[in-house]
Amino acid sequence: MTTTIPTSTTPNPATSRLQRRTFLQGALAAGIGTAAVPTIFADSVGAAADANGPILLTVTLGGGNDGLNTLGPFESGRYRDLRGALAQRGANAHSAADGLFWHPSLRRLATRFRRGEVAVIEGVGDPLKDLSHFSNLARWQAGLVDGRISGTGWIGRWLDNAGLGQFGGVAIGGRGVPLHMRGANSSVTDLPFDGNSLYGSDRTETRDRIMYKAIRRMGAWDGGRADWVNRVGELGGFAVDTAFDVSSAYRQPFPEDRFAHSMTLAARLINLGLGTRALNVWQHGYDTHDSQIAGSATTGDHADLLSALDVGLDQFFGTLSPAVADRVVVLVYSEFGRRAEANGSRGTDHGTSNQVFVIGRRVKGGFYGDRPPIDRLDDRGNFRVTEDFRRVYATLIDNWLGGDSVDVIGKRYRTFDLFHPATRTVEGDIRSRAESIRSRRSNPRDSLRVSSPSF
Numbered sequence: 001m002t003t004t005i006p007t008s009t010t011p012n013p014a015t016s017r018l019q020r021r022t023f024l025q026g027a028l029a030a031g032i033g034t035a036a037v038p039t040i041f042a043d044s045v046g047a048a049a050d051a052n053g054p055i056l057l058t059v060t061l062g063g064g065n066d067g068l069n070t071l072g073p074f075e076s077g078r079y080r081d082l083r084g085a086l087a088q089r090g091a092n093a094h095s096a097a098d099g100l101f102w103h104p105s106l107r108r109l110a111t112r113f114r115r116g117e118v119a120v121i122e123g124v125g126d127p128l129k130d131l132s133h134f135s136n137l138a139r140w141q142a143g144l145v146d147g148r149i150s151g152t153g154w155i156g157r158w159l160d161n162a163g164l165g166q167f168g169g170v171a172i173g174g175r176g177v178p179l180h181m182r183g184a185n186s187s188v189t190d191l192p193f194d195g196n197s198l199y200g201s202d203r204t205e206t207r208d209r210i211m212y213k214a215i216r217r218m219g220a221w222d223g224g225r226a227d228w229v230n231r232v233g234e235l236g237g238f239a240v241d242t243a244f245d246v247s248s249a250y251r252q253p254f255p256e257d258r259f260a261h262s263m264t265l266a267a268r269l270i271n272l273g274l275g276t277r278a279l280n281v282w283q284h285g286y287d288t289h290d291s292q293i294a295g296s297a298t299t300g301d302h303a304d305l306l307s308a309l310d311v312g313l314d315q316f317f318g319t320l321s322p323a324v325a326d327r328v329v330v331l332v333y334s335e336f337g338r339r340a341e342a343n344g345s346r347g348t349d350h351g352t353s354n355q356v357f358v359i360g361r362r363v364k365g366g367f368y369g370d371r372p373p374i375d376r377l378d379d380r381g382n383f384r385v386t387e388d389f390r391r392v393y394a395t396l397i398d399n400w401l402g403g404d405s406v407d408v409i410g411k412r413y414r415t416f417d418l419f420h421p422a423t424r425t426v427e428g429d430i431r432s433r434a435e436s437i438r439s440r441r442s443n444p445r446d447s448l449r450v451s452s453p454s455f
Helices: 077-086 107-114 133-142 154-162 206-218 227-250 258-271 301-319 389-401 405-409 426-441 447-451
Strands: 055-062 118-125 169-173 188-192 278-284 328-334 354-359 366-369
Touching: 055 258, 055 301, 055 389, 107 118, 107 301, 107 354, 118 389, 154 169, 154 278, 154 389, 154 405, 169 258, 227 258, 258 278, 258 301, 278 301, 301 328, 328 389, 354 389, 389 405
Parallel strands: 055 278, 055 328, 118 366, 169 188, 169 278
Antiparallel strands: 118 354, 328 354
C-alpha cells in the first residue's frame, strides 16, 4: 500500500496526519516509498482514552477450518460414517465433555479448556450460508447487521470511537491491515514479521545514527517549504521514531514456526505497554480439500495446522507478562467450517457453521450456543447455523472491550455471559481452579478422568 499525501493548504504541525494504513517498512533509503500500515501522524502513544483497558487478539484461521475434526464427537457412529478415513478416534484424542473430543494435535488447548479458560461457542456462522471464501470472510470482517461488505470492519469501527494512539490497533505480519481492523479515522499499525524491515530500529552503527538524526531534522516543519515536502519529511521522522519504539519486541529470538513467531511478537508488543487494545494474527492453509490427512487420521495438513495453532496459542500466553495477562482474551475464528461428509480426495469441502473459541484467564470456560445436531444436516449436507456470528462480536464489544455494539454492528444482540468480573483476584482464581481439579480427579466417574488417564 502506498503513502497518501493530503493536499490541505492549512498545515498544522501538531496535528497533521496522513491517510490511514501507512507505516514505513524499510523504504526510506532515498525518500518515501512503499508502506504497509496506518495513520502516520497519529495521536501520541496511549492517547487520553483508557489505553490500559481490556485487550482483544483475533486469530484468523484463513481458508475454513474443519471444526468437526477440531472438536467433535469422535466416538459417534454417525460421525465415523460421515468421515470415513478422516475420522478421529477418541482413544487418540483429548476428552472435552458431552461426548466431544479435541483433536490429538490440540493437547495444550485441551489442557487450557480443562482449566476453565476456553469458551467454545457452537454453531456459529453467517445465516446467508455463503460458501465463497472471499465474500463470506468479507462479511465476517465487516460485521454489519445487514450483511453489507463495506470499507470498514467491526474492530475498526470500535477503534474509531476508542480514542487510542498509533498503536491502539496492530496487525501482525506486514501484509496490510485486514478489513475487520479498518475504521473511518482510527489508527492501525501493520508491523512486519521480521524486525529487519523496521528501518530506523537498529542504531548500533554511528553512521546510521547520524543518518536517522538527519532524517528526523528533515521532518521539522518549515514554513518556507511546500506542504507536501513538509509532510514527506514529517513522515520520514515519524517512521524512524516509530520503528525505534517497537524495536525491543524483535530483539530476542523467535520460534521457527511462522504462526508461533507472530503470536510471540503480539505478546511482546502487548508487554511493551504502548496502549495496544486490538491485534490480529493470521494462520493460513485451512482450505483442506485434499491431503487433510496423510498416512493416518492423526497426521496430514490439518493435524500440522492444528499443532501449530496449539503451540502458537501456548507461546502467546506463555510470553505475556503476568501484569497484563488478566486483560487479554483471544478470539479464534474462521470464515466457515467444512462439510460434514468427507470428499473423495482425503479432504473436506466448504461448509457453513463452526465453533468459535474465546480464550483467556477471565473467560468463563465451557460450551455456549446451540450445538447443531450431526444427524440433522441442512439440505446441502451442511451443519445448520444456530448462532449468528454477530452475536459473538456483540458479546466482545459490549462485555469485554467496553463499546456499544449498536454503534459498531447496527443492532442489539443478546450477549453470551463469557467473562469473569475484573475484580476477581488471580490468587483466588488459582485456588478455585485447583479445588475444581482435585474434585474431578477424586471422582472415578468423571469423564475427563475416564477418557484422559493423564488428567
